[in-house]
Amino acid sequence: MPLLYTENDIPDINSLRAKCYDNVNPDEVEPIKRIGVLTSGGDAPGMNAAIRSVVRAGWNAGFEVYGVTRGFHGLWKGEMKELSKRDVSETLQRGGTFLMTARSKTFQTTAGVIKGARMMETYGLDALIVIGGDGSYKGARALARVGMNVIGIPGTIDNDIASTEYTIGYDTSMNTAMEAIDKLRDTASSHERCSVIEVMGRSAGYIALNVGIATGAEVILIPEVPYDFNKDVLRIILDGRNHGKKHYIVIVAEGAGSATEIARQIEEATEIESRPTILGHLQRGGSPTLRDRTTASLMGIQAIDCLLAKRYNRIIIEKDGKISDVDIEQGLEMSKTIPERDIINAKRLG
Ligand code: F6P
Numbered sequence: 166m167p168l169l170y171t172e173n174d175i176p177d178i179n180s181l182r183a184k185c186y187d188n189v190n191p192d193e194v195e196p197i198k199r200i201g202v203l204t205s206g207g208d209a210p211g212m213n214a215a216i217r218s219v220v221r222a223g224w225n226a227g228f229e230v231y232g233v234t235r236g237f238h239g240l241w242k243g244e245m246k247e248l249s250k251r252d253v254s255e256t257l258q259r260g261g262t263f264l265m266t267a268r269s270k271t272f273q274t275t276a277g278v279i280k281g282a283r284m285m286e287t288y289g290l291d292a293l294i295v296i297g298g299d300g301s302y303k304g305a306r307a308l309a310r311v312g313m314n315v316i317g318i319p320g321t322i323d324n325d326i327a328s329t330e331y332t333i334g335y336d337t338s339m340n341t342a343m344e345a346i347d348k349l350r351d352t353a354s355s356h357e358r359c360s361v362i363e364v365m366g367r368s369a370g371y372i373a374l375n376v377g378i379a380t381g382a383e384v385i386l387i388p389e390v391p392y393d394f395n396k397d398v399l400r401i402i403l404d405g406r407n408h409g410k411k412h413y414i415v416i417v418a419e420g421a422g423s424a425t426e427i428a429r430q431i432e433e434a435t436e437i438e439s440r441p442t443i444l445g446h447l448q449r450g451g452s453p454t455l456r457d458r459t460t461a462s463l464m465g466i467q468a469i470d471c472l473l474a475k476r477y478n479r480i481i482i483e484k485d486g487k488i489s490d491v492d493i494e495q496g497l498e499m500s501k502t503i504p505e506r507d508i509i510n511a512k513r514l515g
Pocket of ligand 1: 207298321322323365366367419449
């Protein structure tokens with residue numbers, strides 16, 4: 166995509182307006198005319214649905230919508246183009262993100278953020294909608310702190326964003342993992358083996374716990390619950406064998422250990438043939454489920470509603486099944502962990 170400006174002729178930082186909406190009468194604030202949207206961090210199924218929603222609801226609200234490619238990296242380089250409603254046709258059902266994504270190191274520096282803000286000014290973006298996880302929200306918050314208007318939409322398979330109970334991509338990734346594990350159970354059963362499966366989630370165990378429940382795993386290891394290998398893994402497998410069990414499924418969240426190492430230890434201690442499988446990036450692809458398509462669509466609309474109401478620097482959340490928004494600074498201060506009852510329930514099924 167050709168750049169409208171080179172690095173040398175982008176406007177000076179002094180031309181950036183310091184916009185602070187605290188204590189300002191919203192009626193006196195210029196309404197939004199042009200907005201940008203980008204996806205950042207790890208991709209997640211449903212990101213396309215969120216972009217589509219922002220574009221369509223944005224256009225219907227009278228905004229011009231620009232798609233920024235490759236996340237903050239693209240913003241920094243001024244890689245963007247106007248998106249029409251037609252440009253997002255046939256994207257709803259597609260996995261990945263057609264805007265592409267990146268983990269931008271440059272944007273973790275003040276110079277990078279300032280340059281991103283300059284680019285927003287250069288292209289006349291009155292607001293930027295950032296679809297991504299916590300790392301992406303930090304980039305958005307940095308832009309807000311230098312006077313830009315931002316809105317965050319939670320997109321990550323990990324479901325580890327504290328402010329929201331649900332993140333776009335979580336349901337699809339769990340269904341993908343569940344289908345893969347069902348298949349692994351077939352072959353584990355035929356060979357009377359132990360199948361140790363590592364699922365994604367970074368340092369959170371949401372995917373592992375729920376997929377473990379859904380596939381009837383004998384053992385689920387998550388970073389939120391410290392485990393003792395002899396008591397929490399070996400004893401369960403050996404008890405199962407004593408009761409006539411012939412194959413076993415062990416799910417390990419990537420933040421809790423390595424499937425390769427755990428499989429090796431199980432085989433060494435029990436002589437039960439054990440095979441590790443790392444599901445890896447398989448879990449990030451595929452057509453989004455209904456849950457992800459609808460949530461992404463509703464969250465995109467909520468982002469546009471924030472802009473229409475001149476409610477800036479917000480992140481979109483789902484709480485008790487309802488979509489709303491919270492202040493980005495407050496949202497990034499929140500913490501969440503897996504509810505104790507979910508862990509107890511998983512154990513009760515063992
Ligand atoms: O945050 C999403 C996620 O898929 C995590 O579950 C995983 O730890 C990480 O991204 C992998 O990142 P990358 O695609 O950069 O290897």
